[in-house]
Amino acid sequence: MYDISTRKRAVALVAQGRSFNSVSRELGVSRHAIRSWQTRIEPLGHVGRPCPRCRKVPGPPQNPAAYAYLLGLYLGDGCINAHRRGVYFLRVVLDLAWPGIIDACEAAIRAVRPDNSVCRVHRQGCAVVTSFSKHWPCLFPQHGPGRKHERPIVLEPWQRTIVDTHPWDFVRGLIHSDGCRITNWTTRVVAGERKRYEYPRYFFTNKSDDIRDLYTGTLDRLGVEWTQCTRDGDAYNVSVARKASVTLMDDHVGPKY
Structure with a gap:
């Protein structure tokens, strides 16, 4: 038994x-x-509190700040798949090199859907953080067939309100999924002596024009200066390198952990 x-x-x-x-x-x-259990057991998360978006008068998700962070993670490394009997599972695939981000992802899912179970599956080099619910498509209407960069990604007005209210949580989620903080270096001759100088910068890499626009638009509202980098002539990377802007990012995002 x-x-x-x-x-x-x-x-x-x-x-x-x-x-x-x-x-x-x-x-x-x-x-x-x-x-035999597959046919007799309700999927994890099948029973949970009603979705705030399914009510007669829709309300915001539970814990909007956690939702803004989870939205950033979802747009980068998340997907939603149908299960059975109207149940869906949200999966966010994260690098095992950053256990703190894996913990933060699980905490955000629990904050957004506190009555639904969350589990982790370790695969080669990554952890898949998963939660079952009927309501993931309600909470992430960007869900749809195909890759995100091959279809429009547009926030609903209620999502835009949450992102505008919690912009740093959204930016942190995007950086934790598809971004990084690195240290560049260069040399310069000073008084006849070549010296090495190091400076940090942030990169965000995503093939979706819409997702990059959501990121840069949020940076604009936060006063963070950025530049677009290209690969083979196509926009691909967003760089934040100016000292004041990097300081802002360090204060609210910081390196992966």
């Missing part, structure tokens, strides 16, 4: 794309049992 938490864990892992063999080995249960 297996407790309900083990059964739900097995069903959730299979729903995330894991094979029956790997789940069987990890949890020490038979593949036959896992298959």
Whole structure:
């Protein structure tokens, strides 16, 4: 006999794309049992508090600041997939090199949907933070078929209000997904002696013109100066290098952790 938490864990892992063999080995249960549980157990997160967007008079998501951060993560490294019986799962794929960001992602999901379970699956070099809910498409209407850079990404008015109210949370989510803080260096001859100078800068890299525009538009409202970099003639990177702007970014975003 297996407790309900083990059964739900097995069903959730299979729903995330894991094979029956790997789940069987990890949890020490038979593949036959896992298959039978799939038809008898409600997916994790199937029961939860109503979505604020589904009400007769829609309201903002729970914890708008956490939502702004999660929106940034979703636009960079997130996706939403249909499961069964009208349930969806949100997945955010994050580099194992930054455990603090993985923790922050899980905390944001729990803050936005406190009654839904969150789990992590470690794969080679990354962690997949996953949560089941009927309401992820309500909360992230940018969900749709195809890659994000191949379709329009436009915020709904209520999302724009949240981003305008919590702009740094949104920028931090974008940087934590598709950005970085690096240290560049150069040399200069001073009084006949060549000296090395180092200076930090932030990069944000995303193939979607719409997502880059959301990022740079938010930076404009925050007073952060930026420049667009190209790759093979196409806009690709956004750089923040001026000292005052880097200081602003350091105060509110900082290096990955």
